[in-house]
Amino acid sequence: MAAHDEVTTRLALVLGDAAVVTLRSVLERLIPDDDWPGGWRAGCGAYLARQFAGDLADWVPRYRAGLAALDAEARLRHACAFADLAADAADALLRDIERGVTRADWPIDAAAFFAGAVDHAAEGFYSDPANGGNHAGIAWQMVGFVVTG
Numbered sequence: 436m437a438a439h440d441e442v443t444t445r446l447a448l449v450l451g452d453a454a455v456v457t458l459r460s461v462l463e464r465l466i467p468d469d470d471w472p473g474g475w476r477a478g479c480g481a482y483l484a485r486q487f488a489g490d491l492a493d494w495v496p497r498y499r500a501g502l503a504a505l506d507a508e509a510r511l512r513h514a515c516a517f518a519d520l521a522a523d524a525a526d527a528l529l530r531d532i533e534r535g536v537t538r539a540d541w542p543i544d545a546a547a548f549f550a551g552a553v554d555h556a557a558e559g560f561y562s563d564p565a566n567g568g569n570h571a572g573i574a575w576q577m578v579g580f581v582v583t584g
Contacts, residue, residue: 445484449495453516454502458483460518461505464525465556471577472570474556482559482568494551501541501548505532508539 446455459475466474474480487495505528509517513524520528531537533553535546559568561575569575572582 442481442484446480446487449484449487450499450502453506454499455480456518457502457506457516458498460520460525461502461529461552462556464522464529465553466560467522472573474560476570477560477573478564478568478570479556479559481570482562482566483555485567486555486559491555494555497543497548497551500543501545501552504537504539504541504543504545504548508532508537508541511539 443455443459446458450458459480462474462479466477466479468476471477483491483498487498506517509515509520509525509528512528513520517525517528529549532545532549535544537545541548558566562569564570564572572580575582
């Protein structure tokens with residue numbers, strides 16, 4: 436892995452380096468960059484790093500298990516890590532996980548893990564920037580939300 440930025444370092448302390456690479460790739464597929472920053476660049480990783488030390492602390496073991504299982508699923512189906520999949524292959528795999536269609540051994544419910552990760556990505560993307568994500572209110576700017584007062 437390349438040199439860590441602060442968010443990557445904080446997440447790696449909680450999840451481990453390999454899981455952070457997978458998490459970043461998942462966030463980039465759930466909310467991809469377009470004319471606006473996607474999930475990772477908008478701060479979903481920073482949101483999770485902050486929340487894993489608080490409200491989402493009980494999700495840390497699920498993220499560890501789920502991200503490892505997702506990577507194992509990618510390796511079983513495509514002979515490479517999830518982060519190395521082409522966008523359409525990654526999206527197809529995530530659609531299967533969403534439906535609970537797995538081939539690898541998952542120690543947790545794959546569909547429930549995916550649903551939680553989607554919810555947390557949306558929270559990180561759209562929530563108040565004070566929660567760690569939505570850097571500079573970028574998601575609010577994207578949808579035309581104006582903070583007054």
